[in-house]
Amino acid sequence: MADTVVGDRPDPHVSGEDPSRRDFIHIAAGAAAVGAVATLAWPFIDQMNPAGDTLALASIEFDLSKVAKGQQVTVKWRGKPLFVRSRTEKEIAAAVKDDHADMRDPQADAERHKPGKAEWLILIGTCTHLGCVPTFGGGEYGGWFCPCHGSVYDTSGRIRKGPAPKNLAVPDYAFLSDTKVKVG
Amino acid sequence: MSGHSTYEPKTGFERWLDMRLPLIRMANDTMVSFPTPKNLNYWWTFGGILAVMLGFQIVTGIILAMHYVPHVDHAFASVERIMRDVNYGWLIRYMHANGASMFLLAVYIHMFRNLYYGSYKAPREVLWILGCVIYLLMMATAFMGYVLPWGQMSFHGAVVITNLIGALPVIGDSITTWLWGGFAVDNPTLNRFFSLHFLLPFMIAGVVGLHIWALHVPGNNNPLGINVKSKEDTVPFHPYYTVKDGFAIVLFLILFASFVFYNPNVLGHADNYIPANPLVTPAHIVPEWYFLPFYAILRAVPNKLGGVIGMFGAIGVLFVLPWLDTSKVRSMRFRPTARLYFFIFVLACIVLGFCGARLPDDPVVPIGSTFTLIDADLNSFVWLSRVAALYYFAYFLVILPVLGLIETPLPVPESISAPVLSHPASAPAGATASPEKRG
Numbered sequence: 304m305a306d307t308v309v310g311d312r313p314d315p316h317v318s319g320e321d322p323s324r325r326d327f328i329h330i331a332a333g334a335a336a337v338g339a340v341a342t343l344a345w346p347f348i349d350q351m352n353p354a355g356d357t358l359a360l361a362s363i364e365f366d367l368s369k370v371a372k373g374q375q376v377t378v379k380w381r382g383k384p385l386f387v388r389s390r391t392e393k394e395i396a397a398a399v400k401d402d403h404a405d406m407r408d409p410q411a412d413a414e415r416h417k418p419g420k421a422e423w424l425i426l427i428g429t430c431t432h433l434g435c436v437p438t439f440g441g442g443e444y445g446g447w448f449c450p451c452h453g454s455v456y457d458t459s460g461r462i463r464k465g466p467a468p469k470n471l472a473v474p475d476y477a478f479l480s481d482t483k484v485k486v487g
Numbered sequence: 488m489s490g491h492s493t494y495e496p497k498t499g500f501e502r503w504l505d506m507r508l509p510l511i512r513m514a515n516d517t518m519v520s521f522p523t524p525k526n527l528n529y530w531w532t533f534g535g536i537l538a539v540m541l542g543f544q545i546v547t548g549i550i551l552a553m554h555y556v557p558h559v560d561h562a563f564a565s566v567e568r569i570m571r572d573v574n575y576g577w578l579i580r581y582m583h584a585n586g587a588s589m590f591l592l593a594v595y596i597h598m599f600r601n602l603y604y605g606s607y608k609a610p611r612e613v614l615w616i617l618g619c620v621i622y623l624l625m626m627a628t629a630f631m632g633y634v635l636p637w638g639q640m641s642f643h644g645a646v647v648i649t650n651l652i653g654a655l656p657v658i659g660d661s662i663t664t665w666l667w668g669g670f671a672v673d674n675p676t677l678n679r680f681f682s683l684h685f686l687l688p689f690m691i692a693g694v695v696g697l698h699i700w701a702l703h704v705p706g707n708n709n710p711l712g713i714n715v716k717s718k719e720d721t722v723p724f725h726p727y728y729t730v731k732d733g734f735a736i737v738l739f740l741i742l743f744a745s746f747v748f749y750n751p752n753v754l755g756h757a758d759n760y761i762p763a764n765p766l767v768t769p770a771h772i773v774p775e776w777y778f779l780p781f782y783a784i785l786r787a788v789p790n791k792l793g794g795v796i797g798m799f800g801a802i803g804v805l806f807v808l809p810w811l812d813t814s815k816v817r818s819m820r821f822r823p824t825a826r827l828y829f830f831i832f833v834l835a836c837i838v839l840g841f842c843g844a845r846l847p848d849d850p851v852v853p854i855g856s857t858f859t860l861i862d863a864d865l866n867s868f869v870w871l872s873r874v875a876a877l878y879y880f881a882y883f884l885v886i887l888p889v890l891g892l893i894e895t896p897l898p899v900p901e902s903i904s905a906p907v908l909s910h911p912a913s914a915p916a917g918a919t920a921s922p923e924k925r926g
Contacts, residue, residue, distance in 0.1 A: 351665050351666070353667075382669055382670055435643060451768060453848060468791045
């Protein structure tokens with residue numbers, strides 16, 4: 304239809320058949336559709352992120368007096384194991400001695416505990432390789448050993464050997480009193 | 488689906504339907520009269536076997552979903568209830584669990600057959616890529632299905648595999664949290680895995696439809712790897728291959744039944760009968776047997792991101808295989824050198840599977856440690872898997888591209904029905920046409 308009409312009337316503006324106006328409508332409609340789909344896609348993607356109640360359970364309080372010297376208590380925090388370890392003088396000394404050793408993720412022992420609280424080491428108990436739970440007392444550095452792929456951590460939870468890329472993570476926590484910490 | 492249809496509607500109803508929705512015509516053209524090369528051997532029966540296994544998995548899976556509870560507090564107990572209390576629940580669950588293994592076994596044979604006979608080469612590249620998509624979907628489905636019983640291996644397997652994504656720089660951690668729906672593998676994770684485990688088989692079925700469509704455009708490859716030249720070279724799909732496939736399916740189901748009834752747990756891991764405990768990891772984490780080669784590649788690389796890239800690269804390289812292989816001759820029957828490398832490749836895959844099941848530092852030969860090379864003892868499974876993984880990639884990235892350019896293939900027969908086919912090596916001079924013209 305358009306072919307015959309355009310042939311008769313050389314000025315397309317008169318007939319309202321200006322192809323550039325059509326293009327504009329096509330592009331505008333297409334862009335609106337893409338925008339609408341993209342906007343609608345976000346709720347469908349974001350619903351998989353942690354829900355409100357999951358986030359609400361994200362912090363816990365822990366009573367340190369339950370942990371004896373040289374002991375480790377594992378508690379569940381955010382679905383993951385949390386190591387609360389009361390270190391012996393020997394372990395602290397071994398960790399400080401290695402502060403300048405060749406390490407994959409160099410960190411001084413003092414950066415891994417709260418000031419003046421060298422005894423208390425609080426760590427997320429998942430191997431930074433693939434998330435297994437390391438066991439204490441294994442490996443040649445006196446710290447943790449991961450049974451899955453053989454990562455070895457020292458008494459400060461720093462990675463010393465094996466495939467893990469990073470030190471055991473220190474969560475956000477604060478001392479509420481001398482015997483109470485709030486994690487998260 | 489392509490070519491001339493031979494269907495002739497017989498009854499009035501068939502004629503009426505054929506004008507409106509030619510469903511019977513399609514079924515006839517794909518499953519009855521479809522011209523199929525007459526020299527297909529038993530390695531070609533695994534397509535039919537796979538279709539049957541997919542059907543089994545969907546039917547048993549839907550039944551299990553009627554009794555299973557996707558919640559961290561109830562999942563393990565509901566699976567035990569299926570095993571003990573639900574009528575024939577033990578049978579249906581064992582069929583589903585072992586069916587997954589049989590499905591993967593059949594798909595591996597199907598894929599190796601492809602590699603040997605060059606079925607992925609032009610004009611079947613899309614057919615091959617769709618097959619790779621099906622394989623990826625199958626692995627995702629199998630992995631998520633294994634998480635559902637919520638035993639120790641389920642849980643920690645899910646932890647390890649989802650943590651692989653955390654190896655990605657910058658965005659890795661947020662993607663992992665997004666996948667988990669929390670800060671660890673927990674109830675939201677189990678819920679969504681159940682939903683996706685239910686969905687994916689139907690997506691597989693859809694891609695299988697495309698796969699069969701893409702098969703029926705160029706038609707089947709065959710053991711000689713040459714194109715069908717005339718009607719002489721083919722037989723109708725029914726009854727010739729319905730019966731041959733049917734016989735193979737019966738044999739395969741006997742194997743399947745021997746696992747279901749006599750050794751239903753041999754392919755699983757005993758630790759998965761312990762309820763999931765996020766605070767204790769089993770001493771020795773192993774994936775299901777069908778993932779072991781990739782797991783070995785993951786552990787062979789002493790770097791987290793590198794290991795993950797290696798593992799996914801091992802599957803990714805399959806997608807570009809049609810463009811890596813430079814040889815115009817499809818079947819390795821006529822490529823004696825390539826055939827040798829192919830069998831070493833099969834061996835490398837099996838070796839990787841063995842390595843994936845063992846601890847990386849264990850000695851391969853029981854003579855204790857030898858000497859340390861770079862970061863591990865030479866006599867260890869980590870070094871064995873490095874050698875095998877290197878060969879795996881070299882086969883696709885070096886051997887197949889180079890070999891196609893330098894090797895001299897044997898003479899290829901004129902046609903499938905030509906009498907030279909039984910002795911290709913002693914083919915008369917007239918049969919030794921240049922293979923590159925045959926594509």
